[in-house]
Amino acid sequence: xxxxxxxxxxxxxxxxxxxxxxxxxxxxxxxxxxxxxxxxxxxxxxxxxxxxxxxxxxxxxxxxxxxxxxxxxxxxxxxxxxxxxxxxxxxxxxxxxxxxxxxxxxxxxxxxxxxxxxxxxxxxxxxxxxxxxxxxxxxxxxxxxxxxxxxxxxxxxxxxxxxxxxxxxxxxxxxxxxxxxxxxxxxxxxxxxxxxxxxxxxxxxxxxxxxxxxxxxxxxxxxxxxxxxxxxxxxxxxxxxxxxxxxxxxxxxxxxxxxxxxxxxxxxxxxxxxxxxxxxxxxxxxxxxxxxxxxxxxxxxxxxxxxxxxxxxxxxxxxxxxxx
Ligand SMILES: Cc1cc2nc3c(=O)[nH]c(=O)nc-3n(C[C@H](O)[C@H](O)[C@H](O)COP(=O)(O)O)c2cc1C
Numbered sequence: 332x333x334x335x336x337x338x339x340x341x342x343x344x345x346x347x348x349x350x351x352x353x354x355x356x357x358x359x360x361x362x363x364x365x366x367x368x369x370x371x372x373x374x375x376x377x378x379x380x381x382x383x384x385x386x387x388x389x390x391x392x393x394x395x396x397x398x399x400x401x402x403x404x405x406x407x408x409x410x411x412x413x414x415x416x417x418x419x420x421x422x423x424x425x426x427x428x429x430x431x432x433x434x435x436x437x438x439x440x441x442x443x444x445x446x447x448x449x450x451x452x453x454x455x456x457x458x459x460x461x462x463x464x465x466x467x468x469x470x471x472x473x474x475x476x477x478x479x480x481x482x483x484x485x486x487x488x489x490x491x492x493x494x495x496x497x498x499x500x501x502x503x504x505x506x507x508x509x510x511x512x513x514x515x516x517x518x519x520x521x522x523x524x525x526x527x528x529x530x531x532x533x534x535x536x537x538x539x540x541x542x543x544x545x546x547x548x549x550x551x552x553x554x555x556x557x558x559x560x561x562x563x564x565x566x567x568x569x570x571x572x573x574x575x576x577x578x579x580x581x582x583x584x585x586x587x588x589x590x591x592x593x594x595x596x597x598x599x600x601x602x603x604x605x606x607x608x609x610x611x612x613x614x615x616x617x618x619x620x621x622x623x624x625x626x627x628x629x630x631x632x633x634x635x636x637x638x639x640x641x642x643x644x645x646x647x648x649x650x651x652x653x654x655x
Contacts, residue, residue: 335367336409336430338650344369344403345648347447349641351399351585352600353392354383355517356527356639360396363649369404369411371397371426374647379517381509382606387577391625393425394581398477398589399447400428401582406436406444415575425578446592451638453597454533454544456559457631466594467563470630473590474567477583479625482618484564492617493564493604494541497627500603500610501543518547524642531639533599534558542601542629562631566614572623580625587628597633600626 345362348371353359359377363370373389383389397413404411411428418424436444467483474481484490504510519526532548540558552558567587569580584600591598604610604627614624 334430336364336369336404336428338364340404340407340409341369341648341650342644343407344400345644347403347444348396348400349644349647350447350450350638351392351395351581352450352452352588353395354379354388354602355514356525357392357517358525358642358647359389360393361647361649362400364651367429369400369428370424371400371428373423373425375423379513381507381513382504386574387605387625388602390425390574390577391581391584394578394583395585395588396581397426397428397578398582398585402440402444402447402589404428405440408433408436410434410436415578422574425574442593443586443589446589448638450588450592451636452531452599453633453636454531454547454599455634455636456534457562457597457629457633459560460632462563462596462630462632466591466596469590469594470565470587473586474583477586478579479567479569479583480620480622481583481587482566482568482620484566487561490541490561490564493566493614493627494543496610496613496617497601497604498543500607503607503610504603505546514546522640524640524646528639531636543603545601545603559631562629565628565630566618566624567626567628568615568618568620568622568624570622576623577625584626584628591630595632596630597636598628598630600628602626 341364357377359374361372361374371393373393378389410431412431414427417427471481484493517526519528527547529548534552535549536544569576604614
C-alpha cells in the first residue's frame, strides 16, 4: 500500500468535493483525515428535518461530494480505494478513502474533473434542440459505471405521466408549513456562502407547467406560455435503498451531471417525487424497473449561468492538530 493521504491531499481535493450539489445548497458534509485515510461524514446539523426527514438528501449530496473527491484524487495521481459506511458504530461516517495503487488518470477522469467547476443547476428554460443520441448514451453509461440506472423518459406521454406524479408530490409538500419555511430560510437575497441565491432560482412556475419547480426566487415570466418545448427528463435509480445505496446513487448522480456538463449540456434536479414516499412508489411502478428511483433530472441545452457559492474548505475539514 502507498503512504497515507496528507492534509495537503485532502485540502486540495476538498476544494472540488464541496462543488457537489446539495438540497437547498446546505452542503451537509465534513471531511476528516484519520490514520492516513480521508473520511466523508454527513453533517447532521445541516440536514433539513422537514424536507429530508430520513437523511436521504444528505447521503445523496455526500455521495456526489465523494465522487468529486475520488475524481480529484485520481487526477492528482493519488487514486483512492473506497469503503462505504466502514463503521456501523458511526452511521454518519459515509466513506473512507485509502490510497490505492498509483496509476495514470484516465481520459474520462480528466474530462469529468474539468467539468466540476463548470457544473451548476440551471433552472432556466432550455432551448428546443434535442439532446443528441450519443450524449444520451453517455449519460446512461455514466449511471451504469456507478452501479445505477438512468431511465430516459421518451415521448410526450411518458414525460406527462412523470409530470403528473411530480406535481402531485409538489402539492403534498407545499401543504406543509415546515417544508415551506425551510425553503424560505435557505433562499438567499444577498450573497452568502450557502443556500440558494434568488438569482439561481429560475422563473416563477405557472399552472400549465409539466414539471413543478421548487419555488426558489421566482423571476417573472409571460403568463400562459409553456416553460420550454420538451426537455430530456430522466430518472436515476439504484439497486436498493439502504443508506449505502443512497451514497452510491449520489456518486452516480454526480457522474451523470458531470458527463452532461462535459457534453455541453445543462441540467437541473427535481426531487419532490422522491421526497414523498407514495409518489416515489408510484414512480417506481410506472417505470416498471427493479430498484429505487433516487432523483429526477431535467437535461438540455441551457442558457449561460454560473455556479453558486460554497463555504470555504476550512469550514468543512477536520485535520489532526499538528504536534508542537
Ligand atoms: C438530493 C438533492 C435534491 C435536490 N432537489 C432539488 C429540487 O427539487 N429542485 C431544485 O431546483 N434543485 C434541487 N437540487 C439542487 C440544489 O438546489 C443545488 O444543488 C444547490 O442549490 C446548489 O446549487 P448548484 O447545483 O448550482 O451547485 C437538489 C440537490 C440534491 C443533491
